[in-house]
Amino acid sequence: MDRLDTRFADCLHYATHRRSTGQPFEPVICNTTIYSLPGEPQGQYQYARWANPTWTALEEALGVLEDAETLIFPSGMAAVAAVLYGRLRPGDRLLLPSDGYYTVRTAAEKFLAPMGVQVRTCPTAAVEREPLEGLALVWVETPSNPGLDLADLRAVAQRARAAGALLVVDNTTMTPLGQRPLDLGADVVVSSDTKAVNGHSDTLFGHVSSRNAEVMSAARDWRRIFGAIPGAFETWLVQRGLETLEVRFDRMCSNALLLAERLERHPKIRAVCYPGLASHPAHALARNQMRRFGSLIGITLANAAAAERFIEACRYVRPATSFGGVHSSAERRARWGEAVAEGYVRFSVGCEPPPALWEDVQRALEAVPG
Ligand SMILES: Cc1ncc(COP(=O)(O)O)c(C=O)c1O
CATH class of the missing domain: 3.40.640.10 (Type I PLP-dependent aspartate aminotransferase-like (Major domain))
Incomplete structure (x- = not known):
């Protein structure tokens, strides 16, 4: 123990x-x-x-x-x-x-x-x-x-x-x-x-x-x-x-794991990158050296337009270029010229109550074509 x-x-x-x-x-x-x-x-x-x-x-x-x-x-x-x-x-x-x-x-x-x-x-x-x-x-x-x-x-x-x-x-x-x-x-x-x-x-x-x-x-x-x-x-x-880091980080990491697991099975999502998923190439290492798997998820949608549509359609995930805050936020990182897929979204998972957050993400994905 x-x-x-x-x-x-x-x-x-x-x-x-x-x-x-x-x-x-x-x-x-x-x-x-x-x-x-x-x-x-x-x-x-x-x-x-x-x-x-x-x-x-x-x-x-x-x-x-x-x-x-x-x-x-x-x-x-x-x-x-x-x-x-x-x-x-x-x-x-x-x-x-x-x-x-x-x-x-x-x-x-x-x-x-x-x-x-x-x-x-x-x-x-x-x-x-x-x-x-x-x-x-x-x-x-x-x-x-x-x-x-x-x-x-x-x-x-x-x-x-x-x-x-x-x-x-x-x-x-x-x-x-x-x-x-x-x-x-x-x-x-x-x-x-x-x-x-x-x-x-x-x-x-x-x-x-x-x-x-x-x-x-x-x-x-x-x-x-x-x-x-x-x-x-x-x-x-x-x-x-x-003083509230421990409770916030706990909620953020558990929200992120829940969303990563569900998004991985969603037909509109091409790929999910999260160290807490068995599919992450370094998952065994993550289990070994990390105490939590973090509050950031990488999700890949079909293309830039699909990614932008997803972010725009969310109510509780707001477009912003930072992470780690109590409010969930997301952005397409290729907009800064970074070497990631055009449809790659860095999703910073916040402290929203999990059922409301998942319902919002699911609903936003319905707005994404095809
Ligand atoms: C991993 C990492 N290190 C350092 C920084 C720089 O921090 P600041 O914006 O507080 O100067 C950032 C900002 O996004 C970051 O993501």
């Missing part, structure tokens, strides 16, 4: 035991740029680009959940930048997924390559066989966004360590509740908390977690020096979102 996992309960209550009579139960939104600082500078709070009590509260809570030191950022990409710029130097070699979140590749091409970083890409499903020797940093996103392919994190972590490369995992699609890259051997986790961690589609946010003090010190310096810092109010919103 699995050891009792108390990390989320510990995260929820990480500070409640420290509150004395009359103290606010929830973290306070601290809007200040300066702190009282007489004499020689001392203490944690000296200038607000360097530290803020509202950040500290969220970093401690996320740190309990990740079981690692955590730094927060004003977006997922700001977190990505802190790791890449904090770590890489001219001449270093970087391996990125060719099928992961495309802005990370764009950032590497536009900014890192001109500074002398050698950038190589490989598909997520092939990273296990990719030579890693000579690399400074290996970047993995599993399941990849939008194709939902998997990489074996234990195997890649072992090979990266043997090659002397740092393994960074973008865990945005899974959250710390669905997958624990650091426990599987990764060095660093990056997350866009704009997605499920905040979950209410009202704040851009991100975090970096690692048990490697050197990596964290570089990312902290990057944030402190260049000022890629979150606002106190946004931080508080994410703290509030985090």
Whole structure:
């Protein structure tokens, strides 16, 4: 039997035991740029680009959940930048997924390559066989966004360590509740908390977690020096979102599994890609390394028009380009020029009551021709 996992309960209550009579139960939104600082500078709070009590509260809570030191950022990409710029130097070699979140590749091409970083890409499903020797940093996103392919994190972590490369995992699609890259051997986790961690589609946010003090010190310096810092109010919103992550993610993943199983048998759907289905090419790996199968489903309809018609006909699945929120949303990813079928829809399954959601999806599919 699995050891009792108390990390989320510990995260929820990480500070409640420290509150004395009359103290606010929830973290306070601290809007200040300066702190009282007489004499020689001392203490944690000296200038607000360097530290803020509202950040500290969220970093401690996320740190309990990740079981690692955590730094927060004003977006997922700001977190990505802190790791890449904090770590890489001219001449270093970087391996990125060719099928992961495309802005990370764009950032590497536009900014890192001109500074002398050698950038190589490989598909997520092939990273296990990719030579890693000579690399400074290996970047993995599993399941990849939008194709939902998997990489074996234990195997890649072992090979990266043997090659002397740092393994960074973008865990945005899974959250710390669905997958624990650091426990599987990764060095660093990056997350866009704009997605499920905040979950209410009202704040851009991100975090970096690692048990490697050197990596964290570089990312902290990057944030402190260049000022890629979150606002106190946004931080508080994410703290509030985090408190319901477990119940939201539970509903989202169970809704996604239910829809994936039913859509797989639907005559209007050509293919369903979901790590929780036995038909997924890496289903055995998914069972082994993921705690849940996630809230994203890839569905392929006959063509672009059929996919657009389906999205348009849904009442509870809205057209939008993000995922992980309480509202179901969907989009045709080929509209961004990504290498997926024209009729491929990335479906982000939300928290709607399952019978209403399934009835809506079924009804929308009736509107799709042929
Ligand atoms: C997997 C992944 N990583 C990182 C990001 C970037 O996050 P943000 O939009 O919060 O900057 C995204 C955004 O969609 C993403 O999907």
